Amino acid sequence: MAFDVYEIRRQFPILAREIDGNPLVYLDNAATTQKPQCVIDSLVDYYTRYNSNVHRGAHRLADEATQAFEGARDTIASFLNANKREEVIWTSGTTESINIVSHGLTHYLSAGDQVLVTELEHHADLVTWQQVCHKTGAELLVAAIDDNGELDIADFDSKLSERTKLVAFPHVSNALGTLNPIVELTQKAKAVGAWVLIDGAQGIAHEAVDVQAIGCDFYVFSAHKIYGPMGIGALWGREELLKEWPVWQTGGEMISSVTYQTATWNQLPYRLEAGTPNVADAIAFGVAIDWFKRLDRQAIEQHEASLLDAATAQAEDFQGLTIVGKSKNKVGVLSFLLEGGHPADIGFLLDRQGIAIRTGNHCAEPLMNRLGIPGTARASFSLYNTIEDVNALFEGLKKVKMMLE
Incomplete structure (x- = not known):
């Protein structure tokens, strides 16, 4: 188009x-992008024609809803160039995505470890890692920016070490518009063995994202920043991490088997998607990305x-x-x-x-x-x-x- x-x-x-x-x-x-008519229409269409819960229904509406819901996951995976569709986890948005990663990180961090962020962080990124460090005894380091709002690469480098377990930074600063060199920063972090999370909320609509080329471990973003609805987002993570990542919430869908005394978890992506999903908005998210990709x-x-x-x-x-x-x-x-x-x-x-x-x-x-x-x-x-x-x-x-x- x-x-x-x-x-x-x-x-x-x-x-x-x-x-x-x-x-x-x-x-x-x-703050939020507006929505094209096709996204608005997709929400009305879902609730008008095939509103149903997904995956387990033994009827036509459930089949149609499941096909559209999982088709949207395929759309997001393709858009990010994910290695597998199972690497895309539905969340309520960027903030929940970051919290899923941070919850898992509490199982891996201890005193003496370090988490590195930047002075450009949104509260959703900064406060989340701050609280993880408070819980685990790890140290939070903050890479400086210069007076123009650009990341000080020398300072970033000086704060990386073998103690760095995770590096988190925004793709684009929501407050200043600064575009970070995400591939370079990822390579530097991986060189010391750290995991990398990129807050893509502001970057996803402005620069093409290829998670395999970037080399990060997690990339998170919200639909409403890229012409989709509010209340839905995605966590992309490498399969080898997500399949072992500590579960975020328990409940339906994420369960494999249950007794009164024990439970085992489902496979990806469902092990990190507890409860009734936001079906309509996930479908509309996929419609928004399909619309955007045609441009x-x-x-x-x-x-x-x-x-x-x-x-x-x-x-x-x-x-x-x-x-x-x-x-x-x-x-x-x-x-x-x-x-x-x-x-x-x-x-x-x-x-x-x-x-x-x-x-x-x-x-x-x-x-x-x-x-x-x-x-x-x-x-x-x-x-x-x-x-x-x-x-x-x-x-x-x-x-x-x-x-x-």
């Missing part, structure tokens, strides 16, 4: 909405880069505006401060013009403390945004500045 941004926009019904009489300019894509990925990346370049150029020329996060490798995010205006006020005044952005610390409070600021205003771009959206943002900021003076 050729990349025509205006044709693509017509597939997203919410983008036709008005806010207080103004056309919606949606620039909060790092020209190179054209998407070029389009999004052109939007960020245009926004950056206008920001640099905007008197009183300071860009936060100037890594030479970044995607999709323009975080900024405006002289004389609190980020919350900026967001409110833009919203009155129909322009949706995000404000605050972006679930990255330690990062904001490192930068010496309480938070930022953040515009984040997606494939359906246009240069008109960028221009509207800065026209809106001109009005904001006038109101704040």
Whole structure:
């Protein structure tokens, strides 16, 4: 499918909405992306035509639901270039995926071991490993960034050692848009024998992901960051790890056999998927990925880069505006401060013009403390945004500045 941004926009019904009489300019894509009509239709279709629990039903609806549900798993596995479909575990999203790995890690860590993260972490990554270290006596190390928001590779290297058991880092910083060199970081971590988890929540929609080429052990992400529904995500992990990983929850589906005294666990992927699954959203997740795969990925990346370049150029020329996060490798995010205006006020005044952005610390409070600021205003771009959206943002900021003076 050729990349025509205006044709693509017509597939997203919410983008036709008005806010207080103004056309919606949606620039909060790092928080969640909007959904194309085909994804919305898939949810309605499931609940209208074949709503059923999966795997064990002895009737047509259950067969159809199971086929669609497991077909979606195949779609995600192919999208990531997983070695096997069983390496894809359904979760509620990135946060649960990280917690599944961290729960298992408590069985492997002890005093003297180390976990290495970065100053770019979202709370979901940072706090999870922080708590694991508190429980196990392991030490949490944090690799520094420079003032542009780019990872200090020398500092990262200096904190790797034979004591490092796991290295976790974001593919892309949600707060700054910094694009990490994930292959290089993975190779460095594997050289000391550490496991590697990549938080792909922000990266999955902006850069192609081939888990075999990356060489990581775990890659986690959420559907709602890549045009799918909320409440569903995926944990990809290497089969040899996942088949032995301590179970996260117990209950139905993940059981192989049960007596009143003992239980044994199912095979992958089900051993890590306890309880009734989120069938409808998993199916819609697969529909979103199928939709996305039909687009020209190179054209998407070029389009999004052109939007960020245009926004950056206008920001640099905007008197009183300071860009936060100037890594030479970044995607999709323009975080900024405006002289004389609190980020919350900026967001409110833009919203009155129909322009949706995000404000605050972006679930990255330690990062904001490192930068010496309480938070930022953040515009984040997606494939359906246009240069008109960028221009509207800065026209809106001109009005904001006038109101704040």
